[in-house]
Amino acid sequence: MLSAETAKSYRDFYDLVREDPALEPQTTILVGLAAAMAAGCEP
Numbered sequence: 001m002l003s004a005e006t007a008k009s010y011r012d013f014y015d016l017v018r019e020d021p022a023l024e025p026q027t028t029i030l031v032g033l034a035a036a037m038a039a040g041c042e043p
Contacts, residue, residue: 002010021028 018028023031
């Protein structure tokens, strides 16, 4: 598990990146799903 400080840093970074997306929302979701599946996660 992540420490509370690391998790907060990650959430802050994630929120900042999603604030001004360069891609359409559907594309962003598909890229995230593909990355999760490549990492071995199951939907």
